[in-house]
Amino acid sequence: xxxxxxxxxxxxxxxxxxxxxxxxxxxxxxxxxxxxxxxxxxxxxxxxxxxxxxxxxx
Numbered sequence: 001x002x003x004x005x006x007x008x009x010x011x012x013x014x015x016x017x018x019x020x021x022x023x024x025x026x027x028x029x030x031x032x033x034x035x036x037x038x039x040x041x042x043x044x045x046x047x048x049x050x051x052x053x054x055x056x057x058x
């Protein structure tokens with residue numbers, strides 16, 4: 001869930017400031033959504049890897 005929030009915030013800022021004033025709202029919303037999905041995916045992968053490493057130690 002942390003990746004989801006961080007991705008949404010980073011994507012929103014990137015979309016807002018990267019748009020150069022041209023439809024900054026649309027760019028921020030779209031980029032925020034896509035980065036939130038990427039953050040969620042990365043968080044899920046990290047959690048899976050951590051769980052597998054923990055299982056191997058026991």
